[in-house]
Amino acid sequence: xxxxxxxxxxxxxxxxxxxxxxxxxxxxxxxxxxxxxxxxxxxxxxxxxxxxxxxxxxxxxxxxxxxxxxxxxxxxxxxxxxxxxxxxxxxxxxxxxxxxxxx
Amino acid sequence: xxxxxxxxxxxxxxxxxxxxxxxxxxxxxxxxxxxxxxxxxxxxxxxxxxxxxxxxxxxxxxxxxxxxxxxxxxxxxxxxxxxxxxxxxxxxxxxxxxxxxxxxxxxxxxxxxxxxxxxxxxxxxxxxxxxxxxxxxxxxxxxxxxxxxxxxxxxxxxxxxxxxxxxxxxxxxxxxxxxxxxxxxxxxxxxxxxxxxxxxxxxxxxxxxxxxxxxxxxxxxxxxxxxxxxxxxxxxxxxxxxxxxxxxxxxxxxxxxxxxxxxxxxxxxxxxxxxxxxxxxxxxxxxxxxxxxxxxxxxxxxxxxxxxxxxxxxxxxxxxxxxxxxxxxxxxxxxxxxxxxxxxxxxxxxxxxxxxxxxxxxxxxxxxxxxxxxxxxxxxxxxxxxxxxxxxxxxxxxxxxxxxxxxxxxxxxxxxxxxxxxxxxxxxxxxxxxxxxxxxxxxxxxxxxxxxxxxxxxxxxxxxxxxxxxxxxxxxxxxxxxxxxxxxxxxxxxxxxxxxxxxxxxxx
Numbered sequence: 067x068x069x070x071x072x073x074x075x076x077x078x079x080x081x082x083x084x085x086x087x088x089x090x091x092x093x094x095x096x097x098x099x100x101x102x103x104x105x106x107x108x109x110x111x112x113x114x115x116x117x118x119x120x121x122x123x124x125x126x127x128x129x130x131x132x133x134x135x136x137x138x139x140x141x142x143x144x145x146x147x148x149x150x151x152x153x154x155x156x157x158x159x160x161x162x163x164x165x166x167x168x169x
Numbered sequence: 170x171x172x173x174x175x176x177x178x179x180x181x182x183x184x185x186x187x188x189x190x191x192x193x194x195x196x197x198x199x200x201x202x203x204x205x206x207x208x209x210x211x212x213x214x215x216x217x218x219x220x221x222x223x224x225x226x227x228x229x230x231x232x233x234x235x236x237x238x239x240x241x242x243x244x245x246x247x248x249x250x251x252x253x254x255x256x257x258x259x260x261x262x263x264x265x266x267x268x269x270x271x272x273x274x275x276x277x278x279x280x281x282x283x284x285x286x287x288x289x290x291x292x293x294x295x296x297x298x299x300x301x302x303x304x305x306x307x308x309x310x311x312x313x314x315x316x317x318x319x320x321x322x323x324x325x326x327x328x329x330x331x332x333x334x335x336x337x338x339x340x341x342x343x344x345x346x347x348x349x350x351x352x353x354x355x356x357x358x359x360x361x362x363x364x365x366x367x368x369x370x371x372x373x374x375x376x377x378x379x380x381x382x383x384x385x386x387x388x389x390x391x392x393x394x395x396x397x398x399x400x401x402x403x404x405x406x407x408x409x410x411x412x413x414x415x416x417x418x419x420x421x422x423x424x425x426x427x428x429x430x431x432x433x434x435x436x437x438x439x440x441x442x443x444x445x446x447x448x449x450x451x452x453x454x455x456x457x458x459x460x461x462x463x464x465x466x467x468x469x470x471x472x473x474x475x476x477x478x479x480x481x482x483x484x485x486x487x488x489x490x491x492x493x494x495x496x497x498x499x500x501x502x503x504x505x506x507x508x509x510x511x512x513x514x515x516x517x518x519x520x521x522x523x524x525x526x527x528x529x530x531x532x533x534x535x536x537x538x539x540x541x542x543x544x545x546x547x548x549x550x551x552x553x554x555x556x557x558x559x560x561x562x563x564x565x566x567x568x569x570x571x572x573x574x575x576x577x578x579x580x581x582x583x584x585x586x587x588x589x590x591x592x593x594x595x596x597x598x599x600x601x602x603x604x605x606x607x608x609x610x611x612x613x614x615x616x617x618x619x620x621x622x623x624x625x626x627x628x629x630x631x632x633x634x635x636x637x638x639x640x641x642x643x644x645x646x647x648x649x650x651x652x653x654x655x656x657x658x659x660x661x662x663x664x665x666x667x668x669x670x671x672x673x674x675x676x677x
Binding site for chain 1: 238299302303306309310313314317320323324326327329330331333334337338341344345348349351352355356357
C-alpha cells in the first residue's frame with residue numbers, strides 16, 4: 067500500500083512544481099490563475115492520500131478537500147473579475163502590461 | 170455557542186446588508202445600511218467584551234470535536250486579538266459613512282468589511298488548522314475585493330491582482346505544510362498536534378528535517394500576509410490603492426492576523442524548547458526592519474511611506490516573538506521570564522501599532538479626501554488647516570516613533586530589554602544593536618513627516634482645505650485618545666498582555 071501512497075504523494079509534488087512553473091513563466095493572467103488552481107488540486111490530492119489508511123478513508127480529509135475546492139472557486143471568481151477589469155483598462159491580459167506600480 | 174455569537178452577528182449583518190440597502194433606497198434613507206453595519210460591529214464588540222472573566226471557553230461539533238476534529242477556543246490571547254480587530258472595524262465603519270460617500274456599491278463594501286472582521290475573529294478563535302484555514306481564506310477573499318474596490322482606476326486592479334496571487338500562493342504553501350502535519354499526526358487540532366509532535370520527536374518516527382520543513386512552510390505561508398521581507402512586495406502597492414479606511418484595516422489588523430497565526434501555530438504545536446524557530450523569526454525580523462526602513466525613507470507618497478512603516482513594525486513584532494522562542498530554546502525555563510518580557514513587548518506592540526497605524530491611515534484619508542493628493546510635498550502644512558487631524562497624526566507618529574512616555578516606547582523597550590538581558594550571547598547583542606539603530610532611524614523619518622505636515626508653510630493646494638467632517642474626525646480622535654490612555658494606564662494594559670502572553674507560552 068505504501069508504494070501506491072508514495073505514487074500519489076509524488077504526483078502531488080510534481081503537480082505543485084508544475085503549478086509554480088506555470089505561475090512564474092507564463093505572462094497570461096488566466097494562466098497564472100490556472101497555475102494556482104493546479105497547486106490547490108495538488109494539495110487536495112495530498113490531503114486525500116494522507117487520509118487513506120488500512121482502516122479505510124478518513125472523512126475529515128475529504129471534508130477539508132471539499133471546503134478547499136469551494137474556497138479555490140471563490141478565489142478564482144475574484145481573480146477572474148480582476149482580470150476582466152484589467153482587460154478593460156489595458157485591452158490585454160498580458161501581465162507585462164501591468165507594470166505601472168512603482169517600487 | 171457563545172463563542173460563535175460575534176461571528177454570527179457579523180456574518181448575519183453582512184448577509185442582510187444588501188437587503189437593507191434595497192429597503193433604504195425604497196424609503197429614501199440609504200444610510201440605514203451604514204447604521205446596521207456599525208450596530209453589528211458594536212454588538213460584536215460588546216459580546217467580545219463580555220467574554221472577559223469567563224475564559225477559556227471552547228466550542229465543538231459532536232462527534233467531530235477534538236482530538237480529531239474541529240474546535241473553536243477563546244483564551245486571553247484570542248480575545249485580546251479579537252477585541253483589537255473588532256474595535257478597529259467599528260471605528261473604520263463609522264469613518265466610512267462620510268469617507269465612502271462618493272463611491273457606489275456601498276452595500277457590498279459594508280458586507281465585505283463585516284466578512285473581513287468575522288474572518289479575522291474566526292482566525293483568532295480557531296484551535297485547529299481546518300477552522301483556521303477556512304476563516305483565513307474568508308478574510309483574504311474579502312481583503313482582495315476591498316483592495317480593488319475602486320476598480321474603475323488602474324491602480325486598485327493591479328494592486329489587487331498582485332495581492333491575490335501572492336497571498337494565495339502563501340496560503341497554499343502553509344496549507345501544504347498543514348497537509349504534511351495531518352499526514353504525520355492524523356489530526357489538525359492544535360492540542361492534539363502539540364502532544365503528538367513531542368511524541369514523534371521523542372521516538373524519532375519522523376525525520377527532524379521534515380518537521381523543520383513544515384515550520385518553514387508555516388512561517389513563509391503566513392509571512393506573506395504578515396508582509397515579512399522578502400514577501401512584503403504586495404503591501405506597499407495594496408495600501409495606497411485601497412480606500413484609506415481599508416488601508417487602516419489592512420495595516421492595522423490584517424497583517425497582524427498573519428503574525429498571530431504564525432505565532433499561535435508555532436508556539437502551540439512546535440515546542441520552542443525542542444525546535445529552534447526563534448532564530449529564523451529574529452533573522453526575518455531584523456531583515457524586515459532594516460530593508461523597510463530604507464524603503465520608507467525614499468517614499469514621496471504619504472500612504473506608501475505609512476505602508477513601509479507597517480512593514481518595519483511587523484519586523485519589531487517578529488523580533489519580539491523570535492527572542493521569546495530563542496531564549497526558551499537555548500536557555501530553557503530558567504530564563505522563561507526573559508522570554509515572557511519579549512512576548513509581552515511583541516503583543517503590546519501589536520496593540521500600539523494597530524491603534525497608531527489605524528489612526529495614521531485614517532488621518533491620511535482625511536488629508537486625501539480634502540486635498541485630493543497623496544504627495545507629501547503637496548500636503549505640507551496641512552496640519553495648520555486641519556488641526557484636529559494634524560494633531561492626531563502627530564500623536565500617532567510620536568507613538569510609533571517611540572517617543573517616551575508614549576506606549577510605543579515601552580513596547581519597543583520591552584523587546585530591546587529582553588534581547589539585552591543575556592549579554593554573553595553575541596547573536597542577541599547584534600540583534601538588539603540592529604533594532605536600536607533602526608528605531609532611531611525610523612524615529613527620524615516619523616519626525617520629518619510630522620514637521621512637514623504640521624510646521625511647514627501651507628502649499629497652494631492646502632490653502633483651500635478645511636477640517637474633515639465630524640464623522641471622519643471622531644474615530645481619529647478616539648484612536649488618538651486611546652494612544653494616550655494606554656500610556657496613562659500602561660500597568661493595566663501590561664497585565665492584560667501578560668495574560669495573553671501566558672497563553673502563547675502555555676505549552677512551555
